[in-house]
Amino acid sequence: MGEFELISRYFHAPFANFPNVGRLIETGIGDDCAVLTPLSGRLVISTDTCVSGAHFPVDTSAEMVAARSLGSSVSDLAAMGAEPVGFTLALTLPTINEAWLQAFGSQLYESALAWRIPLIGGDTTKGPLAVTVTVLGRVQDQCLYRHGAAPGEDVWVSGSLGDAAAALSLLGRPDASLTPIERWLYQRYASPQPRLRLGSMLRGIATAAIDISDGLIADLAHICSASNCGALIEEGAIPLSPALLATFSKEEALNCALEGGDDYELCFTAPQSTRDLIQSLSADVALSRIGTLRKESGVSMQRRGEEIRLMTKGGYDHFKESSVT
Structure with missing residues (x-):
């Protein structure tokens, strides 16, 4: 299996019919870039990388790697008071293990569905196992920030x-x-x-x-x-x-x-x-x-x-x- 078949089978096909994305995502996986319709309010973006042996043990299940990688990134949107828009995935794999990819892709889709955040693009490459997720969200009015607190609160x-x-x-x-x-x-x-x-x-x-x-x-x-x-x-x-x-x-x-x-x-x-x-x-x-x-x-x-x-x-x-x- 090559890179493009991998992307198609485990990521493009499952997310092709992701519900309720038409109003924001004009083009997702399958083109040179994802295309988003203009968003009202503020666009918020966060990127997190999880590396095997540093962020999770080397024998961690594919399901846990998927759930933790996406969940920790979406949590950043929650901290800003943002509504999820979409995410990209950069996946580095030491080898193509179809059973691992099936488990990873299935859990990724399940988690994305729970948090209503579609996969809109990404990349795959060969190397030590690492997962980089970039999440995009929007806030219609006022974001939550780390600054703004005051004594007495x-x-x-x-x-x-x-x-x-x-x-x-x-x-x-x-x-x-x-x-x-x-x-x-x-x-x-x-x-x-x-x-x-x-x-x-x-x-x-x-x-x-x-x-x-x-x-x-x-x-x-x-x-x-x-x-x-x-x-x-x-x-x-x-x-x-x-x-x-x-x-x-x-x-x-x-x-x-x-x-x-x-x-x-x-x-x-x-x-x-x-x-x-x-x-x-x-x-x-x-x-x-x-x-x-x-x-x-x-x-x-x-x-x-x-x-x-x-x-x-x-x-x-x-x-x-x-x-x-």
């Missing part, structure tokens, strides 16, 4: 934190050996769920937002740095799932939430006057108010009556961090 997070980080210890184990609780944690890592609907509803309410990919400390610190302020969070307010607490000690669970990453929940800030309004948005996902912004820089945590300064590594650094293998 509340800090919120969606969902529960630390589950995906806890699942790292489960990678490589046979599925049959996992308990129901461990399998739930595993899925939190294997299949990120971008908070697209929440991000869209937060436009005009939240003053700043970010998706939690590098851990709560690092990503909240990004908001604080961009907004020229600091944050004080409450230990008891950080949402930890029953599954996480059943698997790890409270201290280990808290560390997973603070430093682990890969949650792809939203962290956002908002004026205190919007508390009731924000709580009304929690029908699909729980929302937790975990702290307050202040003038003093940095991120600190209130714990047992004592204020602890939380040190951040600044997020994942591809040129300093060790691989996941």
Whole structure:
């Protein structure tokens, strides 16, 4: 099988009849460029690359590679309050493995369908396994940014934190050996769920937002740095799932939430006057108010009556961090 047959069989054909794309995508896969109709509002774009041995273990299933690669990218759209428009895929493969490609392509389509984001183009080449996804989205009015927060505002997070980080210890184990609780944690890592609907509803309410990919400390610190302020969070307010607490000690669970990453929940800030309004948005996902912004820089945590300064590594650094293998 050659490159063009590969593209046609596993990507062009499945996405050819993707629903509800005609109004925005004039031409997708199959030409030199994708052609989009003029978009009202703002166009937002983000690119992420996942490399075997660095972002996922070398024996990771094709389904997980597809779900995580697209899910982590679409989460960036959620953090901006954007509606998905389309995505491109650059896939580097060491060899053509048809079974792997079938599994990868099927999961990619399933995930894209769930998030209503069609594949509109890309590239394939030979080399060590790597997946680069570029997502495009649009915002009709006001985007959510990392800057814009101010002292005195509340800090919120969606969902529960630390589950995906806890699942790292489960990678490589046979599925049959996992308990129901461990399998739930595993899925939190294997299949990120971008908070697209929440991000869209937060436009005009939240003053700043970010998706939690590098851990709560690092990503909240990004908001604080961009907004020229600091944050004080409450230990008891950080949402930890029953599954996480059943698997790890409270201290280990808290560390997973603070430093682990890969949650792809939203962290956002908002004026205190919007508390009731924000709580009304929690029908699909729980929302937790975990702290307050202040003038003093940095991120600190209130714990047992004592204020602890939380040190951040600044997020994942591809040129300093060790691989996941």
